[in-house]
Amino acid sequence: MGVVANGSGNRDDRKEEEENRGEQEEEISFEELGVDPRLIRALSKKSITKPTPIQREAIPLILEGKDVVARAKTGSGKTFAYLLPMLQKLFSESGSRKNTPSTFILVPTRELCQQVYNEASSLLEFCRVQLKVVQLTASMPVPDMSTALAGPPDIVVSTPACISTCMSKGVLRTSNVKDSLSLLILDEADLLLSYGYEDDLKALIPHVPRRCQCLLMSATSSSDVEKLKKLVLHNPVILTLSEVGHSTDDIIPKNVQQFWISCSAHDKLLYILALLKLELIQKKVLIFVNSIDMGYRLKLFLEQFGINSGVLNAELPQNSRLHILEEFNAGLFDYLIATDDGRTKKEQTGRENHIRSRYSKKKLRQNMDAEFGVVRGIDFKNVFTVVNLDMPHSSAGYVHRIGRTGRAYITGASVSLVSPEEEEIFEEIKLMLGDDENQDSSKSIEPFPLLTKNAVESLRYRAEDVAKGVTKVAIREARAQDLRNEILNSEKLKAHFEDNPRDLGNKENFGRYSFHLDFNFICFCMIFWEQFNSQYIILASAMTDLLKHDKLLSKKAPSSHLRDVPEYLLDPTTKEASKIVKLSRAAMKIDTKRWRPGFKKGFGRSRDPLKTFSAEEKSRKGQKRREDNGEVIRHKKKKAKQGI
Numbered sequence: 001m002g003v004v005a006n007g008s009g010n011r012d013d014r015k016e017e018e019e020n021r022g023e024q025e026e027e028i029s030f031e032e033l034g035v036d037p038r039l040i041r042a043l044s045k046k047s048i049t050k051p052t053p054i055q056r057e058a059i060p061l062i063l064e065g066k067d068v069v070a071r072a073k074t075g076s077g078k079t080f081a082y083l084l085p086m087l088q089k090l091f092s093e094s095g096s097r098k099n100t101p102s103t104f105i106l107v108p109t110r111e112l113c114q115q116v117y118n119e120a121s122s123l124l125e126f127c128r129v130q131l132k133v134v135q136l137t138a139s140m141p142v143p144d145m146s147t148a149l150a151g152p153p154d155i156v157v158s159t160p161a162c163i164s165t166c167m168s169k170g171v172l173r174t175s176n177v178k179d180s181l182s183l184l185i186l187d188e189a190d191l192l193l194s195y196g197y198e199d200d201l202k203a204l205i206p207h208v209p210r211r212c213q214c215l216l217m218s219a220t221s222s223s224d225v226e227k228l229k230k231l232v233l234h235n236p237v238i239l240t241l242s243e244v245g246h247s248t249d250d251i252i253p254k255n256v257q258q259f260w261i262s263c264s265a266h267d268k269l270l271y272i273l274a275l276l277k278l279e280l281i282q283k284k285v286l287i288f289v290n291s292i293d294m295g296y297r298l299k300l301f302l303e304q305f306g307i308n309s310g311v312l313n314a315e316l317p318q319n320s321r322l323h324i325l326e327e328f329n330a331g332l333f334d335y336l337i338a339t340d341d342g343r344t345k346k347e348q349t350g351r352e353n354h355i356r357s358r359y360s361k362k363k364l365r366q367n368m369d370a371e372f373g374v375v376r377g378i379d380f381k382n383v384f385t386v387v388n389l390d391m392p393h394s395s396a397g398y399v400h401r402i403g404r405t406g407r408a409y410i411t412g413a414s415v416s417l418v419s420p421e422e423e424e425i426f427e428e429i430k431l432m433l434g435d436d437e438n439q440d441s442s443k444s445i446e447p448f449p450l451l452t453k454n455a456v457e458s459l460r461y462r463a464e465d466v467a468k469g470v471t472k473v474a475i476r477e478a479r480a481q482d483l484r485n486e487i488l489n490s491e492k493l494k495a496h497f498e499d500n501p502r503d504l505g506n507k508e509n510f511g512r513y514s515f516h517l518d519f520n521f522i523c524f525c526m527i528f529w530e531q532f533n534s535q536y537i538i539l540a541s542a543m544t545d546l547l548k549h550d551k552l553l554s555k556k557a558p559s560s561h562l563r564d565v566p567e568y569l570l571d572p573t574t575k576e577a578s579k580i581v582k583l584s585r586a587a588m589k590i591d592t593k594r595w596r597p598g599f600k601k602g603f604g605r606s607r608d609p610l611k612t613f614s615a616e617e618k619s620r621k622g623q624k625r626r627e628d629n630g631e632v633i634r635h636k637k638k639k640a641k642q643g644i
């Protein structure tokens with residue numbers, strides 16, 4: 001069923017055939033796939049009732065014990081596609097004692113370790129099955145790794161580098177791995193090699209027994225995936241589904257509308273201000289930049305206009321990063337500026353070495369986390385719009401960035417600001433998306449229709465004035481200040497997470513986590529309330545402020561006159577466009593709350609106001625109408641002045 005080799009034949013026919021088959025398969029349930037009732041109950045507690053296409057295809061094959069290579073779009077549910085059969089197999093094996101874990105899940109970043117660990121733990125918790133899952137990361141001291149592996153756990157979620165360290169330090173005995181390992185999963189396989197894990201994987205592979213089942217999950221196909229496939233798998237089943245896409249135009253989920261705006265590099269701050277301040281894009285918004293300084297520049301700039309945002313980058317401590325993701329996912333703030341320079345880890349290391357040779361270590365105060373990855377595979381919840389303030393350096397980077405919206409088939413949009421210097425990469429992205437200059441049919445990535453030149457120009461003076469104030473010194477100070485705050489936060493969070501390891505990163509537990517914090521916090525404040533009545537409010541606000549991630553960093557208080565856009569600056573077209581965005585949001589909320597099998601049929605350009613509205617056209621029409629009715633308008637104004 002649905003396993004398609006790289007066959008030839010007419011592409012349209014094949015697509016149609018697969019769509020028909022897809023419609024029949026949409027009715028297949030988790031029960032019919034043979035998923036354990038306990039897991040089905042656990043899924044229903046997460047409001048997941050129907051399998052996604054990749055889950056429909058992969059689960060039976062994995063249950064059968066096949067090696068599988070599965071490529072599926074970002075946000076298509078690959079994690080459960082392997083977690084469900086993996087847990088089911090372990091349910092039947094539970095009770096048989098082993099020396100080492102029987103399952104390794106290897107991912108490229110620490111953030112992903114946390115995410116996969118949380119998903120597996122929460123499923124187990126709902127199923128009430130006694131299986132142990134642990135996560136190991138390179139930052140853990142060796143004794144902690146030994147403690148985590150004592151038992152031993154059934155599942156280890158880790159990075160290849162960390163497993164290789166465990167083996168070289170003797171924390172994991174290679175002979176035991178050979179005896180016990182029965183399932184090896186490489187998630188985000190397209191990224192593992194580019195993150196520089198080739199040697200670590202090569203160190204592990206000789207100890208993986210031949211009978212061990214191996215799975216390889218990825219969002220994009222690349223030569224790296226091919227290389228891994230050859231390195232790790234034995235005669236695997238290759239999953240290429242209609243949903244996954246045979247061609248380049250299927251790479252980005254169809255439920256994500258992609259737009260672009262042409263502007264100079266200098267005008268990027270002005271354009272993002274216009275998009276946010278004039279409410280032309282929907283919240284929550286994830287904004288990508290290519291450097292940490294640019295992230296802080298944008299944050300300081302937006303602050304002056306009353307727009308608070310969080311910042312996420314490799315320099316921040318791990319606990320803070322995880323907490324920032326959690327707060328953003330929980331909806332505690334709407335704008336997150338993420339630094340992801342889109343280069344592979346190998347390239348970054350090369351660059352860092354180059355910098356190191358030019359500056360003393362003392363000067364290089366930033367301590368980048370080599371296992372950091374904000375974009376790749378992270379399941380951001382309910383991000384409606386992804387903005388590329390800086391364009392990524394590669395088309396694969398673009399796919400992963402855009403994949404942070406439209407997850408689980410919920411509607412999303414992306415807006416890329418393209419400067420003349422970024423034309424080359426933009427052309428490469430368009431080519432990857434299958435947008436051909438000579439094609440008349442609708443393109444995957446279209447000009448953003450809601451922003452007029454007038455609207456942008458109306459904000460220019462204010463934007464340029466504020467941008468001038470965001471100096472290099474201000475950025476440096478803000479960056480250092482944020483780091484100081486987050487190191488302080490991180491210590492507090494560390495203590496908390498040591499006591500409650502599952503609280504972080506687990507959306508089901510987030511309420512509980514907030515409760516723990518709040519409960520402690522309330523007790524703490526009640527004692528103080530009795531003793532220092534008058535100091536209570538000051539203390540309470542200081543504490544909550546410390547753990548907030550979107551707090552102001554600017555030394556200069558935001559000016560109240562910049563908070564609101566005066567009515568006279570808003571032209572009727574922009575007002576209408578902003579109304580359209582709100583309408584569109586309401587319409588789409590009704591459309592797709594969760595993955596719905598019939599989704600593709602209901603979603604179309606004709607129903608989508610964003611696709612049918614053109615600000616420039618409206619503006620021209622409006623101008624024409626005003627020109628035609630010039631007499632009437634002037635006449636009305638005159639009457640109004642006279643108070644008639």
Ligand SMILES: Nc1ncnc2c1ncn2[C@@H]1O[C@H](COP(=O)(O)OP(=O)(O)OP(=O)(O)O)[C@@H](O)[C@H]1O
Nearest residue numbers: 050051052074075076077078079219377379408595
């Ligand atoms: N059957 C389902 N029905 C509804 N939602 C689902 C289903 N399966 C998974 N999800 C949700 O879809 C979201 C995306 O899933 P997941 O993170 O596994 O995607 P992915 O394919 O691994 O994406 P990426 O390639 O970006 O890592 C998650 O929030 C997950 O809870």
